[in-house]
Each structure stands twice: as structure tokens, then as C-alpha cells.
Amino acid sequence: MKKSKWITTLTYAALIIFGTSFTLPFFWLISTSFKPAARIQKWPPDILPMQQVYAHQDGKSLAVYIINAPDKKAGDVLLLNKLKEGNALVKYADNPRSTPMVVSFDNLTEKAKPGLEWKNYTKGLTFIPFLQELRNTLTVSILSVIGTILSCSLVAYGLAKIDWHGRNSLFIIMLSTMMLPAQVTMIPIFAIFVKLGWVDTFLPLIIPAFLGSPFFIFLLRQFFMGIPKELSEAARLDGCSEFDIYRRVVMPLSKPALATVGLFTFMGAWNDFLGPLIYLVDESKYTLSLGLAMFTGQYGNEYGMLMAVSTVVTIPIIVMFFFTQKTFIQGMTMSGIKG
Amino acid sequence: MKTTKSTTDRQNLRNGLLFCSPIIMGLSVFTLYPVLASLYYSFCNYPMLKPPVWVGISNYRTLFHDPVFYTSLYNTAYYAIFATPIGLGVAFLLALLLNQKVKGMALFRTMFFVPSIVPMVAGSVLWLWLLNPQYGLINSLLISMHVPANLIPGWMADPLWSKPALILMSTWGVGGTMLIYLAGLQDVPVDLYEAADIDGATSLQKMWNITIPFMSPHIFFTLVMGFIGAAQYFTQAFVMTGGTGGPVDSTRFFSLYLFQNAFQYWKMGYACSMAWILFIVILLFTLLLFKTSARYIYYGGEK
Numbered sequence: 217m218k219k220s221k222w223i224t225t226l227t228y229a230a231l232i233i234f235g236t237s238f239t240l241p242f243f244w245l246i247s248t249s250f251k252p253a254a255r256i257q258k259w260p261p262d263i264l265p266m267q268q269v270y271a272h273q274d275g276k277s278l279a280v281y282i283i284n285a286p287d288k289k290a291g292d293v294l295l296l297n298k299l300k301e302g303n304a305l306v307k308y309a310d311n312p313r314s315t316p317m318v319v320s321f322d323n324l325t326e327k328a329k330p331g332l333e334w335k336n337y338t339k340g341l342t343f344i345p346f347l348q349e350l351r352n353t354l355t356v357s358i359l360s361v362i363g364t365i366l367s368c369s370l371v372a373y374g375l376a377k378i379d380w381h382g383r384n385s386l387f388i389i390m391l392s393t394m395m396l397p398a399q400v401t402m403i404p405i406f407a408i409f410v411k412l413g414w415v416d417t418f419l420p421l422i423i424p425a426f427l428g429s430p431f432f433i434f435l436l437r438q439f440f441m442g443i444p445k446e447l448s449e450a451a452r453l454d455g456c457s458e459f460d461i462y463r464r465v466v467m468p469l470s471k472p473a474l475a476t477v478g479l480f481t482f483m484g485a486w487n488d489f490l491g492p493l494i495y496l497v498d499e500s501k502y503t504l505s506l507g508l509a510m511f512t513g514q515y516g517n518e519y520g521m522l523m524a525v526s527t528v529v530t531i532p533i534i535v536m537f538f539f540t541q542k543t544f545i546q547g548m549t550m551s552g553i554k555g
Numbered sequence: 556m557k558t559t560k561s562t563t564d565r566q567n568l569r570n571g572l573l574f575c576s577p578i579i580m581g582l583s584v585f586t587l588y589p590v591l592a593s594l595y596y597s598f599c600n601y602p603m604l605k606p607p608v609w610v611g612i613s614n615y616r617t618l619f620h621d622p623v624f625y626t627s628l629y630n631t632a633y634y635a636i637f638a639t640p641i642g643l644g645v646a647f648l649l650a651l652l653l654n655q656k657v658k659g660m661a662l663f664r665t666m667f668f669v670p671s672i673v674p675m676v677a678g679s680v681l682w683l684w685l686l687n688p689q690y691g692l693i694n695s696l697l698i699s700m701h702v703p704a705n706l707i708p709g710w711m712a713d714p715l716w717s718k719p720a721l722i723l724m725s726t727w728g729v730g731g732t733m734l735i736y737l738a739g740l741q742d743v744p745v746d747l748y749e750a751a752d753i754d755g756a757t758s759l760q761k762m763w764n765i766t767i768p769f770m771s772p773h774i775f776f777t778l779v780m781g782f783i784g785a786a787q788y789f790t791q792a793f794v795m796t797g798g799t800g801g802p803v804d805s806t807r808f809f810s811l812y813l814f815q816n817a818f819q820y821w822k823m824g825y826a827c828s829m830a831w832i833l834f835i836v837i838l839l840f841t842l843l844l845f846k847t848s849a850r851y852i853y854y855g856g857e858k
Contacts, residue, residue, distance in 0.1 A: 227652055231659075234649060234667065235663055241692075374571050381564070395838070397786070404592035407603070408584070427577050427585065513797045526680045533672055
């Protein structure tokens, strides 16, 4: 009894330590995205987003600092002017008539209060043509989902529900191609799309989805095999064609499996980097992933903006996860694919 | 009777081919032809704008004298050897923790899983900031813990620390593997543990003699997938180094160098020969894992 209590305590301790470490990066992502540029690269870092406090005096807005010098009274001071050699002209905030004095910036600390800086979002999202890139990403993702669901369900039906000579060979060939690393086929496929004149269009990112993907076909086939044969036999006796059975019997019964396939296709297209990197040339055609990567290359130090854009790219995926948790987790464990 | 059967057979064949026509086309155009073409290109000089010219084994010969090729192999092996086992170990530990009947399990599961679905580019950008040598969160934490300044890592700015930085980042994304293990752990028969308790087995003995054997198929599957994924590691290294593989080539992984050859230097034939070497290495390695692991894996009641 005593021992199991020990184990429970240890388990909780470990869960909390790991939980904090896994969550901290997210917290930092959001927190940084709301910090003003001037306060991002400072030591010690602000845990929560902070903003410089300003005070109004004589119709001017002046930055407030806290003075901490051995020969001066501690308190809030207003910054009147920045001087050379790291000095500042300040005066006490509580007394408008106090005489200005010169102190070193070493003895001053910015006075800050918690507050959110939205400029990172407004600036970041206009710096990269966000709406354009969102539209491009959605075009590619949605058409890929439609293509994948259509083609994979048709093929899976052909492999699971129609008994034809050669279907096992096709199934085995299909499965064995899954072993092939994408790098092997990447260059000839690129050459094909160059010949077709499809480079710098979305077609190379969309058309392959309409020709099926072995992994999703495999998933759907397994699911279709579990649908009782009697159902399709009954429909066949009623004079339904194979396509009717596919459309009216099998598809409506397979919604959970189709949802899994759709979800993972959408995520794959939303996250895809290599495809857009190879095929999209003109900036107006960039997807979000590609746009964010290029933006990082150019503005590597604008961490506030980078975090704001990264937040915006990440949030749809996380929202989707929370709305489809069950499908998500089933899909992950069923397939073992990583996001 | 016979005629009707052969009619149905013919009808089924026609329908089957019709339904499967997308993948038949897909496999021909996007797999079978490219595999053959890529093998052919690997023996060619092919700058893409001009047609390929046969040069025999020259690409492979150049490759084996290319120091960057060896650097990229070393980088990839380093990453695979550390990132895969560390990732699997952390995922296993997290799954074990979640499998204890504790309150708030769903919350913790979400906390561990969500990082793995963060888009790769956004995750890389975030980690670039977390790992910033001067102002990043991680070094800030190290400094506040009074780690001596000469021991504070430079992460992506230091060739010694860039690969450990990427390995650390990959550990954040083990949520998918953790879910696979968690599903596996929930399938281990409870009565085995009860029987072991009656026999007075310790927790460690139960772990070693019950949990690990039952989990061995899952561990094996994730190990193979992990190594294959690590061998093709690309996006994070590309985004975090602006496509250079720096500093000092320390993150020029095999796939990154392949990409550079193909799409920056337009040496398509050379890149294809690299792709085939990658394929052969993955194939041999997978076969080796399958061969050596057969006796360690426990598949339920099957012998």
C-alpha cells in the first residue's frame, strides 16, 4: 500500500516535469509573439509580454524608468533625453518641478507593465502576403483532400469488394512501393512536370492526389473488408451496379475511415515543405510553410514577427486536433504515421 | 452455367480494373517509370535543361571521392543513431507514465501529443528562437541555473552542438510514437501482471518479463520507421540553416545534400546516384533489422 502511494507520487512528479517541458515551448511561442521588439532580446527575459510604461507631462509622452543609484533617491524617473556615452537626462516623476539630472543608463531600469503587443501580428501578416498564402495553401490542401478521398476509396473498393484476377498482385506491388524513399522518384517526377510545363503551378502538388496514395488505400481497404459482404450482395441482387454499391452502401458506412484519410491528407498538404519548395517559384504562389521559411531566411532576427506568423500557421492544426481528437488518435495508432 | 461464370469473371475484371485505374496510372507514372528513369539518370550527366548523356559509373565514382558526401553520411548516421533511440525511449517512458491509472491522463496525453502535430516549418522557426545562443529560452534557463558560461551551448551556431540541438528538437515531437506505445500497453493482458504479483515479482521483473516482450512488435515497428525517417531527415535542417546545412556543414544531412545537388547545382544525375545509395542503405538496414530482430520479437501466442 505504502509502496503504491510512492509510485503514484513519483508518477505525478514525472508527469508534471515532462508536461511542463513539453508545454513550455508553446508558452514561449505565444508569449514572444506578443512582446515588443525592444523587449525581446533582453536579459533577463520577460516571462509574460511586458510593455514600457509612459507618462504624460507637458503634452509629451515620456518613458518611465526606475532609478537605482547609490547617491540618488530611489524612485520613478522620466527620460527626457538620451545622451552620449550611455548617459540619460532624467527627472523624478513625482515632482514636475524637480531639476533634470544626468545619470548612467546602468543605473536605470525600464519600468514595464504586462501588456500585449499586437504589432507583431499586423506587421508579420502583411510582410508575408498572408491572405494570399493562406488562399494558396487552402487551394492545394482542399483539392488534395478531395482527390485523395475520391481516388483512394475507388481503388480500395476495387481491391476489397470486387473479386478479380490480379487484384492480389496489384495490392502487393502497391504495398511494396511504400518502401521506396521519395528521393528516388523525386527527380524524374520533376522532369515530367517540367516537360508538362506545370512548374510554378499548383498542379504538381494536386494532381498526384487524384491518382491515389498506397498508404491511404491500404487503410481504406482494411476498413472496407470489415463491411459485411451480405450488404453488397443484397444490393447486387437488387440490380445495383458496382458504382452504386460503392456510392450508396460502402461510402456512407465508411465515414470514420474517410475522415481519418481526409484529416491526414489535409495536415500533410498544410505542412508540406519539400513539394512547394521544388515546384513553386513565384512568391505569389507560395504556401504558408514555404512563405514562413523564406521569411525566416530574410528576417531571421525579427523573432516577435516570426513567432506571430508561426502561431497563426500552427493554430488551425491545433484547433482541428481539438475538434477531431478521436479520429486523430485512432488514425495515429492505427497507422503509426507521424504528423 | 460455365458461360455465366466466365461472364461474371470478365465483368469483375473490367470493374476491378476500372476502380483501380487511378492507382494503376499513379503507380506507372509516379513510381514505376520514375524508378527506372532515376536508375538510368544515375548513370548520366543530366543538367535538366539538356537531355541526359550516358557517362557510365562516373557519378558513383565521383561520389565515393566527394568529401561532402561522407560528411553528409556521417551527419545522417549521427542523427539517426542518437535521435531514434532517444525518441523511442522518451516516448516509451511517457506512455508508461500515462498508462498508470492517474487523474488528468487525457490532459497530459494532449500535452505530450500536440507538439508532434505542429507544422514542421513553424516548429523549426520556434526552436530556432528557443535555441538562440544569447536570448533563447533554453540558454536563459541554463544561465539562471548558474551553468558556467563556457559550458553554455551555442546550439545552431556551433558545429559541435548543432546536431544535438536538432536531436533535442526531435524529442519534443515524439507524441505520435507515444500514442502507438500507449495503445500497445493497454493491450497487455492484466491477468499476467496479477499472476506475477502473486508470485512476488518486482516492478522491474514485470517490466522486463511481461511489458517489454508484449511491446516488442510496437518497439520494432517504430524503430524501423524511425530509422527510415531519420535517414531522410530534411525539412528542419533546411529551414533552420536557410538551406545551407551550416555551420561548417555540420547539418548537411544526406537528403539536404541530395536536394542541393539536384535543385541548386542542377546535377540531376549525381543526385539520382545519391538517391539510389540512400535506397540501398535503407533496404539493407531494414532487412538487417528484420533478420536480427526475429528472435527478440514476441507476437502473441504465435511461435
